[in-house]
Amino acid sequence: MKLTNRFFLFFLLSVPVFAQNTLHPTSAEYHYPTDPKVAANLENWRDQKFGMIIHWGIYAVPGIIESWSICNEDWINRDSTVRYDDYKRWYWGLSEKFNPVKFNPEQWATAAKAAGMKYLVFTTKHHDGFNMFDTKYSDYKITAGPFKGDPRANVARYVFDAFRKEGMLIGAYFSKPDWHSQYFWWDKYATPDRNVNYDIRKNPWRWNKFREFTHNQINELTSEYGKVDILWLDGGWVRPRSTVNAEVLSWGAPIPEFDQEIDMPQVAEIARKNQEGILIVDRTVHGEYENYRTPEQGIPAEKQDDPWESCITLGGAWSYVPNDRFKSSERVIHTLVEIVAKGGNLLLGVGPTAEGEFLPVQVERLQEIGKWLETNGEAIYATRTVNTYRSGNFYFTRAKEDQRRYAIRLNKEPLTETVQWEGNAPRQGSKMYILDGNLPVKWKTEGQTTTVTLPKKSLEKLMHKPAITFKFEE
Template sequence: MKKYLLAIFLLSVLSTSFGQAQLKTPKAVMDKFMDHRFGMFIHFGPVTLRGTEIGWSRNEQVPGDDYDNLYKEFNPVLFNADEWVKTAKDAGMKYLTITSKHHDGFCLWPTAYSDYNITKSPFKRDIVGELAKACKKQGIVFCIYFTVLDWHDADYPEHRNAKEPKVKGDMKAFVGRMKNELTEVITKYHPAMLWFDGYWEEPWKNEYGREVYNHIKSLDVNIVVNNRLGKDPNTLSGDGAVGDYLTPEQQIGKLNMVEPWETCMTICNQWSWKPNDGMKSAKECIQTLAKTASGNGNLLFNVGPMMDGRIEQRQINRLKEMGDWLKVYGSAIYSTKGGPYVPNDIYGTTRKGNKIFVHLFKKEGNMLTLPALKEAVIKKATFMNGTVLSFKQGATVTIDLPDNLPDANSNVIVLELDKNAESLPVVTTS
């Protein structure tokens, strides 16, 4: 214990002295996180009473005073953490991320550092704590979303209201309170990952991001941190980068074998619950997951529970369809690497051991043509259900396809090689 405390003290001294992150998430921890491939994002809060977007509808569709007082009516009596986590598990998801505090500033846990929290609502129960407990019980990795801006906090200069002039605020006090709140959620709930957002507004500086990152690592070096503490969300290097992995939003990231990344995307259109919101088809959901894994990324797939605390049954059903597909094809998703082929609209590929998994998204004719695989010999080609496929390997790789594919949503062809597929370089069409 003394050695642990000494290490924490030394890290704190180094962080304070140099003003930048001195310790990164260990590679083994980061690799394990990326092996999960599929997680659930949950956007939830008092705004569900209006059915508008969380945070962003404040002073837009919902007047600020109305929005800021919704917590007085917030009583999601049908919230059941075990049911939310079971929904994620049945979908084949390996981790879950809850919006503990979004840009509106409302905290879903009983923080000692803000009165604007769940204990002041009629519901009163600790939503974050109950989810952490349910995740631990069901074997799902628990993670937390946390904002770096707060339109409700008097110390934060921006309040997302053109009618209200900017206030001077006190960013030193604001960042100090943020660190205190983070200490609470880290020490009480032990999240494996922290997902930050809100970096784009002028009051937030890179120096604050580095300070917060260092603080997190002083508490638990193994916590994975996304890259939105810094001002540049497009890189993991350079002055504007703070964090461990990239986070493309509402779009699938490109093949990247060097920098870890995670696409966040909604199952419907809005992040928080909206009545009768349009929902993605099973095929689009499943192929989004396969395309993300083919690019060597994770998919953080969002649901927005209703005002009474339940996830819509239609969303549960859709997620269950993804889970059923993963029961058959999960070995081509979990713990794989992307590539070696660059994904396109027709196919993407993942790999593990001596196998390349070709995710066939649509069929154009009775033959699939791939660029030449120059550094390995294909020994066998089969559908994942075991049906053997004829193929030729030369200037290109051609695989004969049946008239009817076995799966209506997304198919997987397994190519067995004479060597480790994970060591192959990325294959280009040139």
């Protein structure tokens, strides 16, 4: 069935491009890893602070929300004149049109490095089941479509290689649910929602085949694609029913009366046999296989001691959509500062076009962010939190290994010759500098208030910066 441009416009205007915006809270259920190598890799990951997540798949062809449009739930709005089965058939068929002839992972990696990013998470498979790697266990993959003749058709390999060459940690995003698999959405039945569409209790063989399929694909990704530092598992409704909590119920999706578990101990054993010490992020399933938390499209209200990263888009969508509106570099920098001061990392979502390129505006934003980090990164990378992490427009961080402290002023208000913050007083006699230009400044503390006097000759330059960082010793 041919769907019209009218349908695309309707869909883009009616479907929330964020998918589901969830702020997964830190809880007492966090388990710090006991494996020394996992623990060491976790601390190294915490030092990186800033990464990129790339959603790329067949959904980029029409420029629509990733995967979710084929999920039959109330929050998804489709053209009412198009039958659901016809829509799914059209969507699955996008694999025959996905031909990224301008595939340029080096451009992506160069842009990420220019932005000051330190790690990557790439969608090897989203919920729709389209594989962005040359899996042996499915024909629904990039290497079976029109791009199959390209020498770099196994795109995940070349994405990972390009980012590795820039010195970045590599994360493989992998969806636990697979809506294209007959072992998950069985054609015998309708697909009423995101969950498996048959009763696992009555069909144990079929679900065991799905677990086997999942384990085989994770084995491929962690044994055939070089060093992988993070296995980033999405689709938190695929989980033991006993782990369903108020957070899961808040998503509004139905909860089956049976487990949808894929044997995470076995998944971890496979992954860590292939990649010693690999971090595993079983999103929203709190416990030993969620090495760090992943709040989505938001920031926790307060500082969190457990490891976490906020996943936030550069534009309005995770993947490419036409005419997307992108956040200013200043807004992203302010977001990064707040997240780091609260103890987290920022994973920024950037979606390539169907042809395989970043848009010029995306590259421009990333370069602007990186320009600020070139002179202020000391206050971001390899830092940890302080007890009083904020005072007005100031956020505070500290170096891990010594007494260096940083006060980062977000320039949300006009800059004057003197600025003040409460708490986090410098050590008596300590020298203070502005990181941008290594400019010495005068300061004094009276009670809990520290007042800093800025050089008059530098005021004009500083007021046009997204943020100013003061360095001192506590």
